[in-house]
Amino acid sequence: MSRERELGFASLKTILVLVILGAAVFLGVKVVPLYFNNYELQDKMRDEAKFALTNRRSEEDIRKIIYKEAQNLDVPIRPEDIRVEMGPQGVFINTEYTVTVDLQVYRFTLEFRPNSAP
Numbered sequence: 868m869s870r871e872r873e874l875g876f877a878s879l880k881t882i883l884v885l886v887i888l889g890a891a892v893f894l895g896v897k898v899v900p901l902y903f904n905n906y907e908l909q910d911k912m913r914d915e916a917k918f919a920l921t922n923r924r925s926e927e928d929i930r931k932i933i934y935k936e937a938q939n940l941d942v943p944i945r946p947e948d949i950r951v952e953m954g955p956q957g958v959f960i961n962t963e964y965t966v967t968v969d970l971q972v973y974r975f976t977l978e979f980r981p982n983s984a985p
Contacts, residue, residue: 894970901966901977904940909981911936912960916983919958926951933960942979959983 915929924932934946944964952959961982968975 897968897970898977901968901979904942905979905981907940908933908937908942909983912981912983913985916958916960919953926953929958929960933962937962 912933915924915932919929929951930946930949933949933951934944937944937949942964943966944962948964949960949962959982961980961984963978963980966977966979968977
């Protein structure tokens with residue numbers, strides 16, 4: 868009988884580990900793309916800020932480029948949410964947005980603040 872209990876405990880432990888692993892994968896599938904898209908948008912902001920003066924782009928041109936990239940990445944911002952500051956030290960671009968993640972049993976909000984600062 869002791870052997871049967873050990874086997875039962877081992878299978879329960881295996882199921883628990885699989886459930887936790889499955890939950891981690893599910894969470895990763897929902898959350899990792901949001902962070903990746905934020906990183907991609909921030910990378911685009913840095914590139915645009917770095918070359919904006921060389922390419923002679925206006926604030927509005929930069930805003931349109933960043934907004935188009937945000938749309939491609941499904942980042943929920945509006946053109947007026949993108950702030951572009953041109954000064955003697957260079958160009959600075961930033962924005963803020965939030966994304967609600969729905970995990971069926973729990974919802975939470977992620978706040979992102981991508982910018983062109985190095």
